[in-house]
Amino acid sequence: MELETISPYHGYLRMKKKFPTVWCAGCGIGAVMSAIIRAVHELGISKNNIVLVSGIGCSSRMPIYVDFNTLHTTHGRAIAFGTGIKMVRPDMKVIVVSGDGDGMAIGGNHFIHAARRNIDISMVLINNYIYGMTGGQVSPTTPLKSFAYTAPYGSIDPPFDAVKLASGAGASYVARSTNYHAVQTSKYIKRAIERKGFSMVEVISQCPVLYGRLNKFRSPVEMLKWQREHAVTMKKWDKMNEEERTGKFPIGEFIDDDSRAEYTDAYAEMSHKAREEVRNAKNA
Amino acid sequence: MAKKKKKGTPVFLQGNEACVDAALTAGCRFFAGYPITPSSEIAEGCARKLPLLGGAFIQMEDEIGSIAAIIGGSLAGAKAMTATSGPGFSLMQENLGFAYIAEVPIVVVSVMRGGPSTGLPTRLSQSDVMQSRFGPHGDYTAIVITPSSVQEVYDLTIHAFNCAESLHTPVILLLDEMLGHMREKIYIPDVDDIKIETRKYPTIPPDFFKPFAVTPNMVSEFVAYGEGYRYNVTGLTHDEEGFPTANPNEIKKMLRKLRKKIHLHRKDIILYDEEFMDDALYAVVSYGSAARAAASAVRKARSKGVRVGLIKLKTIWPFPGYRIHQIAKQVRGILVAELNMGQLIREVDRYAMGRCKVTGSFRYDGRALEPDEIYENLTELRSIKRR
Numbered sequence: 001m002e003l004e005t006i007s008p009y010h011g012y013l014r015m016k017k018k019f020p021t022v023w024c025a026g027c028g029i030g031a032v033m034s035a036i037i038r039a040v041h042e043l044g045i046s047k048n049n050i051v052l053v054s055g056i057g058c059s060s061r062m063p064i065y066v067d068f069n070t071l072h073t074t075h076g077r078a079i080a081f082g083t084g085i086k087m088v089r090p091d092m093k094v095i096v097v098s099g100d101g102d103g104m105a106i107g108g109n110h111f112i113h114a115a116r117r118n119i120d121i122s123m124v125l126i127n128n129y130i131y132g133m134t135g136g137q138v139s140p141t142t143p144l145k146s147f148a149y150t151a152p153y154g155s156i157d158p159p160f161d162a163v164k165l166a167s168g169a170g171a172s173y174v175a176r177s178t179n180y181h182a183v184q185t186s187k188y189i190k191r192a193i194e195r196k197g198f199s200m201v202e203v204i205s206q207c208p209v210l211y212g213r214l215n216k217f218r219s220p221v222e223m224l225k226w227q228r229e230h231a232v233t234m235k236k237w238d239k240m241n242e243e244e245r246t247g248k249f250p251i252g253e254f255i256d257d258d259s260r261a262e263y264t265d266a267y268a269e270m271s272h273k274a275r276e277e278v279r280n281a282k283n284a
Numbered sequence: 285m286a287k288k289k290k291k292g293t294p295v296f297l298q299g300n301e302a303c304v305d306a307a308l309t310a311g312c313r314f315f316a317g318y319p320i321t322p323s324s325e326i327a328e329g330c331a332r333k334l335p336l337l338g339g340a341f342i343q344m345e346d347e348i349g350s351i352a353a354i355i356g357g358s359l360a361g362a363k364a365m366t367a368t369s370g371p372g373f374s375l376m377q378e379n380l381g382f383a384y385i386a387e388v389p390i391v392v393v394s395v396m397r398g399g400p401s402t403g404l405p406t407r408l409s410q411s412d413v414m415q416s417r418f419g420p421h422g423d424y425t426a427i428v429i430t431p432s433s434v435q436e437v438y439d440l441t442i443h444a445f446n447c448a449e450s451l452h453t454p455v456i457l458l459l460d461e462m463l464g465h466m467r468e469k470i471y472i473p474d475v476d477d478i479k480i481e482t483r484k485y486p487t488i489p490p491d492f493f494k495p496f497a498v499t500p501n502m503v504s505e506f507v508a509y510g511e512g513y514r515y516n517v518t519g520l521t522h523d524e525e526g527f528p529t530a531n532p533n534e535i536k537k538m539l540r541k542l543r544k545k546i547h548l549h550r551k552d553i554i555l556y557d558e559e560f561m562d563d564a565l566y567a568v569v570s571y572g573s574a575a576r577a578a579a580s581a582v583r584k585a586r587s588k589g590v591r592v593g594l595i596k597l598k599t600i601w602p603f604p605g606y607r608i609h610q611i612a613k614q615v616r617g618i619l620v621a622e623l624n625m626g627q628l629i630r631e632v633d634r635y636a637m638g639r640c641k642v643t644g645s646f647r648y649d650g651r652a653l654e655p656d657e658i659y660e661n662l663t664e665l666r667s668i669k670r671r
């Protein structure tokens with residue numbers, strides 16, 4: 001039996017070529033991959049019209065498995081590659097999948113500048129608080145006092161808040177979910193793809209093998225429970241005081257704003273005007 | 285050598301401007317860059333002209349992003365270019381390596397300045413000779429082109445695009461501060477007289493398409509994203525389908541392809557001019573703006589009866605080693621004139637294989653080589669007793 005007939009989502013995977021994946025058992029990245037596929041499927045966008053771009057890291061292996069136009073680039077640079085694609089083909093949907101190290105450490109500069117330009121790229125930031133591919137080093141989102149192989153006595157690096165970073169830099173759509181909240185994850189990604197302009201969906205994900213083991217989580221399930229217990233809806237979050245908020249984080253849609261011009265639209269308008277001006281100057 | 289009658293429309297252009305005009309003529313429709321002296325006029329020219337041609341321009345947040353963007357743009361189907369100088373070129377090296385392994389056609393212009401580091405932003409140097417060949421780690425063969433006049437900037441920018449587009453590989457065009465900023469009268473050839481190469485589009489349906497297929501001439505077919513061929517591109521060592529592999533045979537196959545692709549086409553890539561070489565007993569080898577002074581020095585020596593010839597390299601990588609080897613058999617000595625402490629001389633020496641003396645005429649103080657300096661170094665070379 002053809003796999004596509006088992007479930008529509010199989011048609012989005014390079015089943016015959018690249019499976020099984022490199023991901024460890026219990027890893028959260030696969031769940032985010034299916035959330036992206038569900039979102040694309042529900043939107044009914046042709047696979048030919050999607051470019052999935054990634055950098056380097058566990059999550060950045062995703063393009064290999066998915067049957068879109070796929071581009072697995074260098075560490076931290078996915079958004080910059082994606083920017084080039086979008087400039088040349090504004091009609092195509094560019095989805096960038098990135099990890100916390102890839103997107104916020106080495107790639108932080110491209111992240112904020114893409115948000116500033118408001119270029120129509122949908123970034124899915126899979127945040128598992130650690131560098132997985134390289135074996136468990138501290139990342140820009142590792143919580144204070146958490147353990148990693150380069151923070152053996154507990155991290156002293158204050159973490160970044162991806163949501164605040166994207167919002168402050170000017171993104172048009174900003175949301176956060178967790179792997180426990182799978183339905184919301186795919187809903188937010190869907191909205192991110194629909195929303196013109198730069199969008200960022202952060203998904204808190206579990207890395208049981210490194211972050212989990214180093215920080216005394218006994219199983220992936222325990223990590224999902226932790227996500228459920230520490231993620232708070234925005235409504236609730238607004239009513240909580242500082243003390244109640246400690247250690248927790250809000251989830252939901254933080255920004256959904258169509259007031260800013262999308263970059264390739266602005267470029268098209270500018271170049272149209274420039275051509276007109278030149279034409280008028282010639283005729284005058 | 286008899287001067288050919290110049291064909292085309294005469295214009296008065298700066299080197300950097302000629303680079304922009306030629307790129308657009310070659311079909312460049314995407315430029316991403318970051319300001320850096322002495323290359324910024326190239327970005328400025330593209331910012332002015334690309335929107336009028338329906339092309340795209342973007343100023344990125346750094347040089348790393350600039351080259352990343354043009355690789356993305358090229359994969360999306362546009363002929364693409366960036367321009368920079370030493371420090372920015374250093375920043376581009378990682379993604380340049382990506383373009384080699386992923387076989388993405390791009391043109392990278394480096395308007396060279398003194399180094400290392402910030403060095404001499406407003407002074408000339410030929411500092412990227414080795415960086416342009418060996419910058420990214422790993423095995424690959426670079427194509428590096430070195431014009432020496434504004435006319436050559438124009439002609440060789442088109443050559444750079446043609447090499448990139450027909451061989452699906454990055455091509456580096458080295459200008460320098462003097463060449464980028466000087467103005468000369470040049471002739472823009474008629475469009476019909478310009479040969480413009482494009483990518484080799486697939487003839488087979490998507491299901492059978494292998495983006496990195498090994499073919500007899502080592503060039504695979506290329507199709508842009510969004511054309512219904514959904515394939516993977518990665519910076520990892522990959523198989524013919526573009527998927528990562530650690531299989532020793534696949535690794536060897538891929539790396540050999542990268543090297544052989546350039547080697548098989550070296551006759552189309554390598555360009556050089558020779559003057560007075562027929563009866564020469566000495567040769568001056570030079571390239572880029574240093575070759576201008578070298579030409580004057582050679583002519584002066586000829587007028588005094590010295591049997592010396594000039595070899596002006598317009599392609600330094602792949603290196604025309606075979607020709608240098610032949611010349612080393614013919615002459616008693618080769619003088620290499622370059623604006624650094626001696627970079628390309630190593631390669632000349634390697635191919636001379638001890639058959640003749642090889643000495644250098646170097647200048648690395650941010651000033652141009654004077655013909656008299658080269659002339660003097662030539663006199664010194666002639667006075668060295670044979671080994």
Ligand code: SF4
Nearest residue numbers: 023024027058132207
């Ligand atoms: S190391 Fe962690 S993030 Fe990477 S695949 Fe394994 S569980 Fe997932």
